[in-house]
Amino acid sequence: MSVENHVDHWGTSPRDPVATALAGMETALGELLAMDPAYWRTSQKKDVLARLETLKAQQAALELRVLATAGDIAEETGDKDASAWMRAELLVDKGAARAQMKLATSVSTHELLAAGLADGVVTRDKARVITNALNAIEANPVASNEVLLLAEKLLVGYATRLTANELRIVGKRILTEIDPVRFEDAEAKALLAEEERAQQKTALRVWDNHDGTVGDNHDGTVGFDGVLPVALGMRFKTHVEAWAQPRKQQFVEKGTPLPPWERLMGQGFARLLETIDPDALPRHGGDPTTINVVISLDELRKELGTAVLGYDETNGTTISATEARKMACNATIIPWVLGADGQVLDAGRSSRFFQPIQRKALRLQQKCCQADGCDMPPEWCDAHHLTPWSLGGKTDLKDGVLLCPHHHRLAHAPGFTHERLPDGTIRFTRRP
Incomplete structure (x- = not known):
């Protein structure tokens, strides 16, 4: 039965099924929001969260259906398209509104995907992943309509047991799964092309923040950002985390509050730079x-x-x-x-x-940071010259001592003095 059969075009009919259904949804949601989940049973919380995931998918299905037929809104309001109306009336950011319109158009051309959304088994994020994969297949001159339909069926099925990120990975290889012999070479070529594009996007910017307090050139920090290919980016992340994790472990073992992870990563990156072997540089x-x-x-x-x-x-x-x-x-x-x-x-x-063999010897001798009371592992310490290099100190084992980054800074800080105790440890004292 069509909506028009129930609508009073003067806007006063209580029999409008759209308004009635929305009112029912709003009433039910209001009742739930009036309750305090703190008093719910664990089984109720699990049930609510699971059913809300399904309802969110169905809500997305309804929203995308409406957007796919929303051309008349722009005609009535004089906007360029429905996304412009969303920006003006609903205060949705332009990029987000356009992405919604694009997704709505794509979903409307894939019946199985639209049905998955309506059934609540495909979320909005997964629908976006699937449409991207299907669009790539449509652009592939080797793939037929039958292949496209089969890929859609498989991806909707995978959506019931994979996360959006896992589904994205599967989507890149779905043609190979459908016909390995036919599409394996094509996938390899596409992967090479993707990696080449990633190389072309590689970039790094470094700038002076000019946030120092002493003189025009004595600046406090430097900012940077960049883009790396996935494989190289993950290697970079792993290297930095390798230096950040021990610092985190030190806080955990001592029971002290953890700094923000971003700060630990920044300090880890600094340590990575400080320990680069000059012989490995160009x-x-x-x-x-x-x-x-x-x-x-x-x-x-x-x-x-x-x-x-x-x-x-x-x-x-x-x-x-x-x-x-x-x-x-x-x-x-x-x-x-x-x-x-x-x-x-x-x-x-x-x-x-200090050379690697010297550092190994220092680790064997000293076991940890030599500052009094510090137990930072030797792998995360600097080799420090007891006699300052500027005063003729030599890079040898007799003149070397392991200090963690914190105590290494104190060893060079004008505000502190340090002395070597009889047991070989270093005691720091703040100057009067």
Whole structure:
């Protein structure tokens, strides 16, 4: 029976089935919202959550059906399309509204998918994954209509037991599942093309946040973002997590509150950079990749001196002499000591960080961070020069001590002094 048979076009009929059904839904939802789930039985909560998932899928099915036939709304309001009306009247973001319209159009052309939504077995997210997979098959000149229909049937079936992300992976390989002999080569070519596109999208941006407080060049932080191919991106994530996880474990074992995971990941990334072997870096102009630190003799002698990363203050970044001394423990650095007139007094010596075999020996000897009371595992510690490199310290086992990143910073911080105790541990004391 059509809706028109019940509608009073003056808008006063109580027999409008659409309005009556919506009112019933609103009433039932209002009754549930008036209850406090804290007093529900566990079985009731599970039942509610499961049935709401089904209802959300059916609600999406209804919404997409209406949107697929909503061209008359734009005609009546003068909007470009229904998505523009959604933006103006429903305050839906333009991108989200257009995505909804696109999904509605796609679902309307796939009967099995539309039925899955209406039955509540295919969610909106899964419907979007399936339509993307089917659109790719439609664009494949080798795939026939029969193949498209079979792929739709299989994907709707998979949607009942897979998450949206799992379904996305299956969707990329569905043609191979249908006919391995026929589509395997095509899939391999498509995968290569996808990887090539990912390579073309690879990008990295780095910028100075200018949030420092000392001078124009002494900036606090650097921001960056980028895009990597999936395989490389997952390797990057794994490497950073390998450095972040031990820090998290330290907090857990000590029973102290955990910092935000993003901060741990940022600190893990910093540790990854600090431990890169210079020998593994590319060569520039015939020389190993190095960090040039320019510092005057007077600044070198100061407890609170400054230095420049680079070759001059115009093109470099100002850092503290303390930070320069800390970097000397972990990177290849060449100091350029200048006199009052800018003349090079000393081109210094390249100070390499401790070699892998030396680090292994230190781990065997010292077992953990040597700061008094710290038990950070040796794998996550820096090899620190007991006699500062700037004062002639050498990179050898007698002059090496393992310190975790926190205590390594304290060892170079002007606000702290440290001494070696008889048992070999290092005690830090804040200066008066």
